[in-house]
Amino acid sequence: MINRIICYLIFVFTPLSVFAQSAPPLSGLKALGAPNNPKVEVAWNRYYDWKGVTEIVQRMAAAYPNLCTVESIGKSFEGRDLWAITITNRETGKDTEKPAMYVDAAIHANEIQAVEVSLYTAWYLLETYTTNSFVKELVDTRTFYIIPGESPDSRDKFMHSAANPHAPRSGQVPRDDDGDGLMNEDAADDLNGDGQITQMRIKTDGGRWKISPDDSRLMIRCKQDEVGDYEVFQSEGFDNDGDGLINEDGDGYYDPNRNWAWNWQPHYKQFGADYYPFCLPETRAISQFIAAHPNIIGGQSFHNAGGMILRGPGAKEDVIESNDGELFDLLGKKGEELLPGYRFMITWKDLYSVFGGENDWMYATQGILPFTNELWTPFNMFRQKPDKDNLFGDDEQQYLFDKTLLFGDAIVPWQEVDHPQLGKVEVGGVKKTFTRMPPSFLLEEECHRNMAFVFWHAYNLPKLKVLDVKTKPLGSDLTEVTATILNERSIPTRLAVDVKNNITRPDWVTLKGGTAITGGIRNSRYDKTFTEQKSRPQRLEVPSVQGSSTVIVTWIAKGTGPFSIDVDSQKGGKVSGAAR
Ligand SMILES: [Zn+2]
Numbered sequence: 001m002i003n004r005i006i007c008y009l010i011f012v013f014t015p016l017s018v019f020a021q022s023a024p025p026l027s028g029l030k031a032l033g034a035p036n037n038p039k040v041e042v043a044w045n046r047y048y049d050w051k052g053v054t055e056i057v058q059r060m061a062a063a064y065p066n067l068c069t070v071e072s073i074g075k076s077f078e079g080r081d082l083w084a085i086t087i088t089n090r091e092t093g094k095d096t097e098k099p100a101m102y103v104d105a106a107i108h109a110n111e112i113q114a115v116e117v118s119l120y121t122a123w124y125l126l127e128t129y130t131t132n133s134f135v136k137e138l139v140d141t142r143t144f145y146i147i148p149g150e151s152p153d154s155r156d157k158f159m160h161s162a163a164n165p166h167a168p169r170s171g172q173v174p175r176d177d178d179g180d181g182l183m184n185e186d187a188a189d190d191l192n193g194d195g196q197i198t199q200m201r202i203k204t205d206g207g208r209w210k211i212s213p214d215d216s217r218l219m220i221r222c223k224q225d226e227v228g229d230y231e232v233f234q235s236e237g238f239d240n241d242g243d244g245l246i247n248e249d250g251d252g253y254y255d256p257n258r259n260w261a262w263n264w265q266p267h268y269k270q271f272g273a274d275y276y277p278f279c280l281p282e283t284r285a286i287s288q289f290i291a292a293h294p295n296i297i298g299g300q301s302f303h304n305a306g307g308m309i310l311r312g313p314g315a316k317e318d319v320i321e322s323n324d325g326e327l328f329d330l331l332g333k334k335g336e337e338l339l340p341g342y343r344f345m346i347t348w349k350d351l352y353s354v355f356g357g358e359n360d361w362m363y364a365t366q367g368i369l370p371f372t373n374e375l376w377t378p379f380n381m382f383r384q385k386p387d388k389d390n391l392f393g394d395d396e397q398q399y400l401f402d403k404t405l406l407f408g409d410a411i412v413p414w415q416e417v418d419h420p421q422l423g424k425v426e427v428g429g430v431k432k433t434f435t436r437m438p439p440s441f442l443l444e445e446e447c448h449r450n451m452a453f454v455f456w457h458a459y460n461l462p463k464l465k466v467l468d469v470k471t472k473p474l475g476s477d478l479t480e481v482t483a484t485i486l487n488e489r490s491i492p493t494r495l496a497v498d499v500k501n502n503i504t505r506p507d508w509v510t511l512k513g514g515t516a517i518t519g520g521i522r523n524s525r526y527d528k529t530f531t532e533q534k535s536r537p538q539r540l541e542v543p544s545v546q547g548s549s550t551v552i553v554t555w556i557a558k559g560t561g562p563f564s565i566d567v568d569s570q571k572g573g574k575v576s577g578a579a580r
Contacts, residue, residue, distance in 0.1 A: 045443050060122060064129075073286070074286075076152050080156075081152075082286065087143070088144065097295070098141060099141075101300070101461060104147040107150040109152075110432075116443065117446065119148050121144075122144070124448075151256060154251065161195075162432075168250070169252070170254055171252060174252075178245070178249045182241065197432070198236055198412050201219060201231065208231065209229075254272050259272075261277035262360045294570045295571055298370075299363075300454050306374040306376070307391065311332060314355065323492075324369065324497055331460065347372070359372050366503065367494060412428045415428060462492060464569065467484040467577075468483065468577070469577045469578055473560065483565045486549075487547055507568065508567070509553050514555075518532055520540065525550065561579060
């Protein structure tokens with residue numbers, strides 16, 4: 001059940017500490033692009049656990065009751081609320097009656113900064129609404145639905161337990177990964193108790209690893225013609241269940257971004273697909289929220305890492321209709337300008353095949369234009385283009401960045417510990433917050449640039465306007481009524497995939513002020529012929545108003561007016577116009 005949080009309730013239950021933060025700002029000068037004296041102070045150089053995320057969304061709803069509501073759209077497996085933030089100016093219309101931009105984050109929980117990017121986007125819309133006319137127009141004419149985290153259980157596990165940069169990627173529903181009848185019985189272990197799952201190394205004559213000559217902390221693989229002196233295990237841990245394997249059954253494992261009901265394939269074809277589409281509480285609640293808001297037409301999912309702006313299809317056999325492909329290209333290229341070091345890519349062709357992915361489901365079943373951004377590019381370290389084959393940057397670069405800009409904060413030095421099965425081993429290596437997430441001084445930039453990509457997408461959502469309604473008396477109480485409807489932006493009111501497959505209903509254009517005898521859509525702007533709608537011409541069905549284009553509708557009506565028209569598009573919003 002949807003539990004809508006009403007703002008005055010939040011006001012009543014808001015702890016006093018929230019208000020204590022509204023102290024006057026220190027004297028000085030506002031930096032460009034920042035809100036002036038924000039009502040909700042948030043530090044954007046750190047990462048928030050689910051309690052922190054919950055506080056931020058509730059403070060935003062309390063501070064901006066006219067622009068922002070927060071609701072719980074369901075519970076995660078462990079019972080955490082899945083939040084949905086709705087942002088629009090309610091005085092200019094209901095959220096459901098405006099074109100909507102949907103944003104979500106971190107379906108893979110270890111892709112941590114995705115949550116901050118989505119929260120920053122919500123916060124910036126609210127905090128700059130009154131001072132920035134670009135933002136004001138977005139909030140007045142569009143709706144933003146933001147799900148600031150899709151896997152809260154594993155986010156808290158990542159933050160409050162030992163973890164490495166790559167896990168937990170799965171949610172916390174237990175699964176038997178190795179078929180021994182036990183679930184999650186052999187996860188990684190934090191041998192030195194520092195909260196990090198790093199690497200393990202053992203000095204071994206004839207091993208395949210050696211110490212890097214450039215940085216004594218870094219282990220590198222030996223070349224084919226080299227004999228090394230170490231073995232390296234990528235993950236700290238021991239054989240918890242005595243089956244001879246180390247770390248073979250940890251959190252999960254399933255992949256929530258392979259659990260969506262489009263081209264879903266079983267686990268043996270698509271690793272991590274789980275039992276059947278939407279069998280997970282989180283994917284089910286989020287898909288129901290999206291499906292319940294057919295006004296969503298723009299979509300954005302935030303992941304990490306590698307600096308990618310991904311568009312579908314996820315699988316080679318899936319089709320992106322050509323007009324939709326052009327829209328992806330238009331926005332994707334814009335994204336490359338806004339996000340230095342990011343590449344615009346097609347998932348199956350330039351990355352790998354995805355079956356049962358969220359974005360493909362959004363496009364093919366909901367008629368939404370979705371992007372997936374893989375946040376954090378190694379370009380950010382030294383402003384150098386990463387190697388095409390190594391989007392994550394190489395180890396040498398990461399260690400150099402740590403040494404010269406983070407002064408050693410990102411790497412755990414090697415430390416000897418007793419391993420229950422292997423004897424003396426050393427543990428050390430990158431911390432969980434390194435290699436996929438920005439350090440503090442680059443986090444705000446990552447939030448801001450990716451938010452700008454969302455803003456330009458939202459700006460390009462359809463924006464309808466009735467240019468004119470013209471009438472011509474025909475005698476005998478009959479009038480010809482003609483109206484021109486303009487879409488001022490580049491995304492049509494229904495994508496090509498939507499029109500082709502009848503995903504949502506057509507746009508409705510209704511004549512008011514007389515009874516339509518006949519009516520239809522004009523064949524061209526300068527040609528008076530029209531395609532007649534034989535049934536119920538009073539409410540014409542327009543397949544789509546294309547981007548930056550007009551549609552002319554015409555009627556012969558009984559009556560002499562005054563006439564007006566109502567345009568009602570599920571994804572393009574509602575507008576009206578009257579004859580003058
Ligand atoms: Zn991901």
